[in-house]
Amino acid sequence: MAEIVLDKVTKRYADGALAVSDVNIEIADGEFVILVGPSGCGKSTTLNMIAGLEDITGGELRIGGVRMNEKAPKDRDIAMVFQSYALYPHMTVRENMAFPLRLAKVDNATVTRKVEEAAAILDLKAHLDRKPANLSGGQRQRVAMGRAIVRSPKAFLMDEPLSNLDAKLRGQMRTSVSRLQKQLGTTTVYVTHDQTEAMTLGDRVVVLRGGLVQQIGAPQFLYDHPANLFVAGFIGAPAMNFLPATLENGSLSTPLGTVALTDRVRRAAEAADAPREVIMGVRPEHFEDASLVDAAALDRGASFDAQVEVLESMGAEKFAYFSVEGGEAHASDLADLAADAGSAGVPDTGSQVVTRLSAASAVAEGQPAKFWFDTDKVQLFDPASGANLTYSAD
Amino acid sequence: MAVITTGKRVRWTIIDVIVVVYALVPVLWTLSLSFKSKATIGDGSFIPQEWSVQSYVDIFQTNDFLLALVNSIGISLIATAIAVVLGTMAAYAIARLDFPGKTALVGFSLLVAMFPQVSLVSPLFSIERSLSLFDTWPGLILPYITFALPLAIYTLSAFFREIPWELEKAAKMDGATPAQAFRRVIAPLAAPGVFTTAILVFIFCWNDFLFAISLTATTRSRTVPAALQFFTGASQFEDPTGQICAAAVVITIPIVLFVLFFQRRIVAGLTSGAVKG
Numbered sequence: 001m002a003e004i005v006l007d008k009v010t011k012r013y014a015d016g017a018l019a020v021s022d023v024n025i026e027i028a029d030g031e032f033v034i035l036v037g038p039s040g041c042g043k044s045t046t047l048n049m050i051a052g053l054e055d056i057t058g059g060e061l062r063i064g065g066v067r068m069n070e071k072a073p074k075d076r077d078i079a080m081v082f083q084s085y086a087l088y089p090h091m092t093v094r095e096n097m098a099f100p101l102r103l104a105k106v107d108n109a110t111v112t113r114k115v116e117e118a119a120a121i122l123d124l125k126a127h128l129d130r131k132p133a134n135l136s137g138g139q140r141q142r143v144a145m146g147r148a149i150v151r152s153p154k155a156f157l158m159d160e161p162l163s164n165l166d167a168k169l170r171g172q173m174r175t176s177v178s179r180l181q182k183q184l185g186t187t188t189v190y191v192t193h194d195q196t197e198a199m200t201l202g203d204r205v206v207v208l209r210g211g212l213v214q215q216i217g218a219p220q221f222l223y224d225h226p227a228n229l230f231v232a233g234f235i236g237a238p239a240m241n242f243l244p245a246t247l248e249n250g251s252l253s254t255p256l257g258t259v260a261l262t263d264r265v266r267r268a269a270e271a272a273d274a275p276r277e278v279i280m281g282v283r284p285e286h287f288e289d290a291s292l293v294d295a296a297a298l299d300r301g302a303s304f305d306a307q308v309e310v311l312e313s314m315g316a317e318k319f320a321y322f323s324v325e326g327g328e329a330h331a332s333d334l335a336d337l338a339a340d341a342g343s344a345g346v347p348d349t350g351s352q353v354v355t356r357l358s359a360a361s362a363v364a365e366g367q368p369a370k371f372w373f374d375t376d377k378v379q380l381f382d383p384a385s386g387a388n389l390t391y392s393a394d
Numbered sequence: 395m396a397v398i399t400t401g402k403r404v405r406w407t408i409i410d411v412i413v414v415v416y417a418l419v420p421v422l423w424t425l426s427l428s429f430k431s432k433a434t435i436g437d438g439s440f441i442p443q444e445w446s447v448q449s450y451v452d453i454f455q456t457n458d459f460l461l462a463l464v465n466s467i468g469i470s471l472i473a474t475a476i477a478v479v480l481g482t483m484a485a486y487a488i489a490r491l492d493f494p495g496k497t498a499l500v501g502f503s504l505l506v507a508m509f510p511q512v513s514l515v516s517p518l519f520s521i522e523r524s525l526s527l528f529d530t531w532p533g534l535i536l537p538y539i540t541f542a543l544p545l546a547i548y549t550l551s552a553f554f555r556e557i558p559w560e561l562e563k564a565a566k567m568d569g570a571t572p573a574q575a576f577r578r579v580i581a582p583l584a585a586p587g588v589f590t591t592a593i594l595v596f597i598f599c600w601n602d603f604l605f606a607i608s609l610t611a612t613t614r615s616r617t618v619p620a621a622l623q624f625f626t627g628a629s630q631f632e633d634p635t636g637q638i639c640a641a642a643v644v645i646t647i648p649i650v651l652f653v654l655f656f657q658r659r660i661v662a663g664l665t666s667g668a669v670k671g
């Protein structure tokens with residue numbers, strides 16, 4: 001057990017590609033930290049540097065207070081779970097799990113006991129003498145976990161360990177990973193692409209973009225207080241809505257109409273010396289069907305009319321989609337997000353807005369409806385730098 | 395799945411039989427000839443009228459055949475061993491590492507494989523004479539290695555490319571030194587490829603006639619394919635067909651044994667299950 005510190009860690013590959021630059025992360029003993037970010041942002045590279053599978057170009061990596069830069073993977077006492085599981089095909093499940101212990105020259109009785117213990121935790125007892133080729137995806141995943149936990153390492157590193165499983169199994173495994181980590185209390189660094197995993201698993205989330213750390217914090221904090229456009233757009237599904245807006249003496253003119261700023265938003269914007277042209281961000285759940293909002297609340301927010309284009313009824317809630325005139329918000333952060341979502345190059349048709357309404361809402365597809373949104377929850381971003389102008393740490 | 399109709403099955407059976415017969419008739423004919431007695435050897439019947447093992451007895455009565463057999467086994471085994479070891483290292487590097495001149499190396503070995511061997515016979519003959527390699531074991535082992543290496547490198551690098559290298563990383567994370575990772579994880583997975591290559595190279599060396607006939611002069615280094623040419627009957631006027639056939643059967647046996655012995659290790663799909671799959 002140990003804390004892991006990345007101190008100004010940088011990675012430049014032999015071909016000159018700067019994969020990770022100047023990353024500072026302090027991971028406390030027993031903490032569960034998630035690395036998220038779009039494809040190619042340097043998550044695996046960061047993990048591999050902690051593991052010792054990639055050299056560190058600059059900066060220092062300390063585990064348990066000791067500099068690790070020059071240590072071989074085997075001397076770091078860290079276990080890793082790979083996306084592909086990387087099970088040894090010529091060994092049985094038992095031999096796979098025993099492999100790290102055999103290398104550590106542990107005596108036979110202890111090996112047997114530890115493997116049996118791990119198999120019991122992971123519900124693999126019935127499969128110990130089978131070969132990986134004969135196991136299902138979920139079972140292989142558990143063997144990979146088992147191989148990591150048998151030798152009680154200082155830390156676990158996991159690189160998208162659940163991404164090869166189907167949705168249902170992934171859900172199950174997610175809870176068992178979480179339970180296992182709490183039970184063992186081992187420091188864990190976990191790379192994922194998955195929103196749900198990022199939000200639910202970790203104590204803290206690190207958002208990376210192009211090798212740079214964007215923000216580090218508890219999942220809920222990142223959701224409520226994103227430091228910039230990129231984090232705001234990356235965390236949360238469906239994503240936050242972004243609309244171009246203009247600040248004019250205390251009010252905000254937006255494609256959804258002109259809204260009066262609440263005190264909180266105005267003060268924050270003034271403190272941040274906001275430019276005239278900004279980007280307004282509103283989370284889908286901060287919209288509501290205006291007919292379901294009581295009169296007092298109606299006054300606190302802003303109402304507008306729109307034509308519902310698509311309505312998705314999820315049972316417990318409804319998602320209504322509509323587009324608004326008045327152009328699209330532009331910023332490099334948003335372009336990156338669109339590229340990651342695979343929607344780059346989609347023709348510019350104004351802005352799509354997603355709203356999350358109560359199930360009781362009577363809005364219908366193709367029909368006009370009156371919407372309301374909570375203006376106090378609005379976040380403003382600087383289009384040039386992407387910075388959140390309404391950011392506050394509380 | 396396509397439905398296999400009776401007509402289709404019959405057609406396939408016929409084709410299969412034709413292919414098998416086409417391949418096996420010469421072999422069986424040789425076998426048949428080797429078991430015929432001297433008197434009936436020219437009778438043209440497929441099944442010997444008069445069974446006899448005299449031809450086999452004959453070939454083992456002279457020293458020539460035994461010596462040739464020893465030469466064949468020794469030269470082929472040594473050449474195979476060296477070619478496979480060198481080929482393994484080269485293929486590992488080609489599959490695994492990025493080094494300057496990699497494409498050149500691959501291209502060059504392809505060039506060696508394509509080079510017409512016949513055109514090398516006379517130069518090699520002169521070179522080996524002046525280096526006193528002519529009619530020695532190394533005199534055959536060296537060209538065999540040269541021409542077996544491209545074969546070995548190609549087969550092996552195809553196998554090596556199939557190994558999921560994440561396993562090596564996993565082994566390192568599990569606490570293995572690079573040597574342990576190679577020995578306990580990579581080597582067992584590469585073994586089928588190495589055995590397959592060994593078989594191919596061995597067969598190549600074992601069957602060679604061109605170099606064997608041109609670079610040897612005496613029983614000191616003459617291998618079986620060449621020695622067969624020098625077979626004569628007990629007297630000058632005797633027809634050695636029976637003995638030649640018997641010898642041909644005998645030299646096929648090591649190949650069959652070699653393949654049977656290693657076949658068990660060539661388990662296709664050994665690496666399945668390592669990764670997601």
Ligand SMILES: Nc1ncnc2c1ncn2[C@@H]1O[C@H](COP(=O)(O)OP(=O)(O)OP(=O)(O)O)[C@@H](O)[C@H]1O
Nearest residue numbers: 013014015017019038039040041042043044045046
């Ligand atoms: N061996 C390498 N040589 C050169 N560049 C590399 C190498 N491996 C990765 N990179 C580059 O480094 C960057 C980060 O790669 P990395 O694999 O860490 O991304 P990632 O965040 O794990 O992405 P993904 O979500 O797709 O797995 C990428 O731009 C990639 O092209």
Ligand SMILES: [Mg+2]
Nearest residue numbers: 043044045159
């Ligand atoms: Mg990755």
